[in-house]
Each structure stands twice: as structure tokens, then as C-alpha cells.
Amino acid sequence: MLKLAVALVALYVAQLFYLAVVFRWSDQRTVGPAYYGASREERARFRRLLRLHARILTPFLWLQSRISKLTFARMSFQAEGLAGPLGTCSPETFAKARNYPAGAQDIFVATQMKCGTTWMLHVVYQVLRRGRGDLVETGSTLHAVCPWLEGRRTVSLDAAPLIGEQRASRIIKTHFPASHVPWSDAARYIYVARHPVSCYASTADFVRENAGPFAPAEAAIEAWFTSDAAMWWGTWPAHVSGWWELSARPNVLFVTYEEMLADLGAMVRRVAEFLEFAPLSDAELAAIVERCSFRYMQAHQEAFEMHPPTLLGVDVRYFVKGTARRHEDVGPERKQRLLSWSGSRLAGDVAPIVNLYPDIVRS
Numbered sequence: 001m002l003k004l005a006v007a008l009v010a011l012y013v014a015q016l017f018y019l020a021v022v023f024r025w026s027d028q029r030t031v032g033p034a035y036y037g038a039s040r041e042e043r044a045r046f047r048r049l050l051r052l053h054a055r056i057l058t059p060f061l062w063l064q065s066r067i068s069k070l071t072f073a074r075m076s077f078q079a080e081g082l083a084g085p086l087g088t089c090s091p092e093t094f095a096k097a098r099n100y101p102a103g104a105q106d107i108f109v110a111t112q113m114k115c116g117t118t119w120m121l122h123v124v125y126q127v128l129r130r131g132r133g134d135l136v137e138t139g140s141t142l143h144a145v146c147p148w149l150e151g152r153r154t155v156s157l158d159a160a161p162l163i164g165e166q167r168a169s170r171i172i173k174t175h176f177p178a179s180h181v182p183w184s185d186a187a188r189y190i191y192v193a194r195h196p197v198s199c200y201a202s203t204a205d206f207v208r209e210n211a212g213p214f215a216p217a218e219a220a221i222e223a224w225f226t227s228d229a230a231m232w233w234g235t236w237p238a239h240v241s242g243w244w245e246l247s248a249r250p251n252v253l254f255v256t257y258e259e260m261l262a263d264l265g266a267m268v269r270r271v272a273e274f275l276e277f278a279p280l281s282d283a284e285l286a287a288i289v290e291r292c293s294f295r296y297m298q299a300h301q302e303a304f305e306m307h308p309p310t311l312l313g314v315d316v317r318y319f320v321k322g323t324a325r326r327h328e329d330v331g332p333e334r335k336q337r338l339l340s341w342s343g344s345r346l347a348g349d350v351a352p353i354v355n356l357y358p359d360i361v362r363s
Helices: 002-028 040-067 091-098 117-128 196-214 218-225 236-246 257-262 264-274 282-291 294-299 332-345 351-356
Strands: 076-079 082-085 106-111 170-174 188-193 252-256
Touching: 002 040, 040 196, 076 091, 082 091, 106 117, 117 170, 117 188, 117 257, 117 264, 117 282, 117 294, 188 236, 188 257, 188 264, 196 218, 196 236, 196 332, 218 332, 236 252, 236 332, 236 351, 252 257, 252 264, 257 264, 264 282
Parallel strands: 106 170, 106 188, 188 252
Antiparallel strands: 076 082
């Protein structure tokens, strides 16, 4: 029995060491442009190796998940007055982002997480390329050309290419609230809002898919989503209210995910007009709408991955539903709590937001 116990302890320690090595290796292979800047074949090779490691570690990970679940405290850090996702961002990247010198070449696409960030980034990219963006054809990725302001795993701001001929621009992703985004009257900002319960439903799915068997319980996800201190980049009401207050400025465009779904062509023209580009021809508009369609982006997910694969989420699905009614996937009691909470926490003159989402309950 003693020998068996010693052998089991040794096996456990060996698996723990192996897990740490794989985590470190995968982190190094996805920082900066290491993953998104790699070729299609190199990214596929990395996913195959990561998938193999995940299979080998499956029994050990299952055992660990029976012992404890991930908590948002363990998955987060606090910096610059905000919570952020540990690993994806860091206190250093948050601080560097706050000090970025925004200028006339910059187009910021801002959202709370899971509110259409990647979709709008691609719309802006295709508008700048007038429908001739060739990420799929060249095997490139959106995050190889669009830096994430506060992230660790995309092309850097310094190395990001300037895109477009009429006015070469840098397209920058951010989840920062209005209070934290680096501001310039010369830069342009596009903010995408989404129904709060749809945002919750998509965010909860994202957490579960990336945490795998270690995912927190639904009640813990709801508590995190509604926490001023714990929710990454701030809560939905604070995020939307802050950006709505900025939307009166001429260099800020405030749109909704639901508007994009209802008429993508109209949204593309609206974005082009906001950026003050020459009017799109019918052929250019049709090309952009096709390349930015849910069907197209779902069929070519490797070009639009929102997050590099991880040991716990090698094959995470993106663009799963593409619907304006994700809020209907949430149970009625939880949905009502989230609607009441959203209404009670909306600040300032946000009547138009409530008009956009009339099921929000204002107290």
C-alpha cells in the first residue's frame, strides 16, 4: 500500500509539472503576434499539439476539476481602477494602454466583452479596404492587423499596419470604458452596445467554453457579471452609460449589435460616412456585406478567432448563433433579475438606451 501511495503521489506531481510546462509553453506561443501573426499552417500545427496535450492531460484535469473550480478572483487582476482577465491582459498592458497617444490615424472599436467587437472590427477593416480585404485568402487573421489596446495576444500597437488608401488608419480593439480609453479629438471611436441579457448569455458561454470542466457555476457567473469590483472592464450599465455620454461628440459613433443584425448594409454605409470616406459603390458594399456576414465569418473562423486556443478550450466555437435574441436563452428569473439590475444601475441621461431595449426595467 505504501508503494502504491508513493507511486500515486509521484504520478500526481509529474502530471502537475507537465501541466505547468504546457501552460507556460502555450502562453509563450500566443503572446504578441506569435499566434495570430503565424501562418495558417503554423496556427493549425499549434492547435494540433495543444489538442494532443489536452488529451493526455484529460484524466488529470478531470480529477482537478472535481477538487476545485476556477473562481473569478483567480482569473482576474485589478489595475487602473478596473478588473481584467489574467493572462489575456495584465496590469502592465492596462497601464500602457491608458498612456497610448491616440491620434488622427486611430479608429477605436470599443465594446463591453461579447457585444460584437470582432464583427465591427471586420466591418471597419473591410470599409478601409473597400471590400477587398483578403485575410481569408492570404491565411492571415484579424488580430494580426488590428491590435488590442490592452491585450497581450495580438499584433502590437507599434507594429500594427496602417490600412486603407484614402486615409491609412490603425484599427484598435478595446474593451475599456469611456473613462479609461485614451482620448484624442482627432481619433475616431465606434462603440457597439448589445442587449444586457444577450451580453450576459454570450459572456457566460465564453467563460464556460474557455474554462471547460473548471467553469464556475451559473450563480457565480451572474454574481461576477453584476459586480462593480469584479466584472472585467466594468459592468454593462456603467460601460454603456459612459460611452453614451461621449456619443454626442462628432468623433464618436454609438451603434447597437441589434442594428448590425437588422441591416448590415445600412450599418456599413453608416460606418463609411462616419469615417468620412468616399461613398461605397454598390459592388463595394455588396463585397463588404458578404465578407462581414455571419455565414462567411463562421465558415472562416480561423481568420477571426477572438482568443487564441488554450489547454482548456482548444476548439472553442465562435459565431455560434448570430442572433439578436440571445437573451431568450437565459432562464426567466435570471433574465428578470438582470433586466431590473441593468435599469437600476443606468446612470445619466440614458433614455435612448432604454428605448433601444424597452424590456429594461427602470426603477
